[in-house]
Amino acid sequence: MTQALTFRDIRTVFHLLRQYAGASQTQIAIACGMTQGKVSETMKKGGRQVTTLEVFERIADGLHMPDIARMTLGLAPLNLNTPPTTANAKVITPRDDPAGLVPDAFLGSLDVDPDVEEGNPVRRRTFTKLAGASLFSAILADLPADGAPLEGVEAFAAALAGHPGIITDPGPTALSVRRLDQAVAAAKRNYQDSQYSTVIKSLPHLLADLRTACATYEGDTRLHAEALSAEAHHVAASILLKLDEEGLASVAADRSMQAARNSQDLTIIGSSARIITHALMNDGHHGAAIKTASTYAERIDHDIDERTPEFLSVYGALLLRGAVAAGHRTDRDTAATLLDEAQAAGRELGGDYNHRWTAFGPTNVQLHRVNIALQLGDAGAAIQEARRIDLDRISLTERKATLLIDTSRALTQWGKHNKAYDVVRFAHQIAPEEISARPAVHRVLHDLMATAPLSTKRQLRVFTTEIGVHL
Structure with missing residues (x-):
């Protein structure tokens, strides 16, 4: 780690953090x-390198690096009054640091390895010891303890796999159908409000509770719990698709x-x-996605009373x-046939609603x-369609933002870069x-x-x- 920090090798x-x-x-x-x-690009061999001071600072702060690690990275210590010194102090001389990456306060804390090859432009150094027991303790103190709670995508993976750290034994209150109903509705609402971090934090435990409820209840109560589980896993798959986690999204959709x-x-x-179709499409199985959507649409149309x-x-x-x-x-x-059939359903519905959390209606069509139009390469047609839409009629944040991103993509393809930038800022x-x-949006910004x-x-x-996005 000391060597990686010295050469600012964030990859x-x-x-090392993962290992x-x-x-x-x-x-x-x-x-x-x-x-x-x-992070994925940075960790790839030959991938993106971190070069800006602001990003180094953010990484150091986010990982709670002790001062000796911060200074090895070339950053100022948080505690300027107590620069680290040890009895085993090693020394880096200015000759070893021609780029000036190591601050003066740190010169004197490490000595030169005897195996350094003079004249090597990479200045290879192998550090045989950590700089004292205080650094060793500081690094170990910052590591998560065994059994630390899983977060983010890892929590979804654990919940979908039935991990014992996620699957708990909740009491009757946690498993009450009313509480589960409210929790699923909250997850749907937060997703449609584009409050993804809130959903990511709460949904894995909700999935675990629903699994327990489906295994506990009988009769109509179990049927209702299964319906709630279907909706919650639908949200999970949608979130995972937003994060480009296609594998886990497919599991959640299933x-x-x-x-x-x-x-x-x-x-x-x-x-x-719908979410099965979405997962198939995102994984490149477009033909299977079309067949799935068409078949299920025909089935429910035929069987519904x-x-x-x-x-x-x-x-x-x-x-x-x-x-x-x-x-x-x-x-x-x-595409045209299915759009026309959907438009007929929207007319029959008679307006824009959010029944079953679909946000379906004529405007959604x-x-x-x-x-x-954008997928077909018709940027001009996409912009013409966008001009016909009254943004105020779109009540759901996620739907509104999706339209704006699509419009920005179309404007970029059309060569209207200033307008594309204005639209994405509004989004x-x-x-x-x-x-x-x-x-996916970062790729739009990159383009x-x-x-x-x-x-x-x-x-x-x-x-x-x-906004913390580095292109």
Whole structure:
């Protein structure tokens, strides 16, 4: 670790954290104010290198580096009055630090390894000992203890695997159907408000409670618990897809469908088919995604007894998901057919609603027309569709932010870089986590940065630095 810090080799620092502290990429990202995608890129061999002082400071602060580690990294100590010294002090001379990476206060704390090869431009140094017992204690004190609670994506993985640290034995209050109902509704609401960090924090334990409830209850109560489990796993899969965790998202989507079938509720089955379609599409299986959406839409349309608002909403939303998959496959005819069928369902529904948490209605069909035009490479058509949408009619933050991101993508493709930048800034104002936390949006920003004129590049770089996204 000392060697990695000396050479500002953050890739090795992160690998050591994973190897010896058990820290996941998501945990490192949260601690350091980075995205999981940026941590992943940094950890790849030959990947992105950290070079800016501001990022080094953020990493040091986030990992609670002791002062001797901060100074080895070339940063000022937090406690300026007590520079570390030890009886075994090793010394780095200015000759060994021509770049001036090590502050003067630290010169004298490490001595030169006798095996240094003079003239080697990399200045290879092998440190045979840590700089004293105080450093050893400080490093060990910062490591998580055995049995530390899992967080972020790792908590989802544990919950989906039935990890004993997540699966608890809650009391009757925690397993009450009313409480579970409220908790699932809160998770759905927070997701639609783009409050992803809130969902990530609470949902794994809710999944565990629902698993216990489904195994505990009988009769109609169990059917209701299974329906809630299907909805909660749907949210989990949606969050994991936002984070580019396709593997875990597929597991969560499958669990959603299993629970939906156990609930014996056709609308719940149709809703879970939506997330199955989404997971298949994100994994590149566009043909299978189209088939899944079409088949389940036909099934629930055939088997349902009454075309209730809930049914129409799930049915229409499922058709839209299939249309998006067709757009990704460049299947214009299928995309157009499914969009028209969804539009007919929206007209039958009679307005924009959020039945079964679908956000379905005529306006949502318009939003999907923008996205699909973009997937088909028709940036001009996407912008024309976007112009027809009244933003004030979109009540859900997540849907509104998605439209703005799609519009920014279309404007970038159309060469309207200043407008694309303005739109993405507006999206950040209404849904900060949609911009700062999603790798897919970071790719949109990267594309804008790559093609924009110099004046827009400068603005974009300042903006992304402000929100903690490093392109």
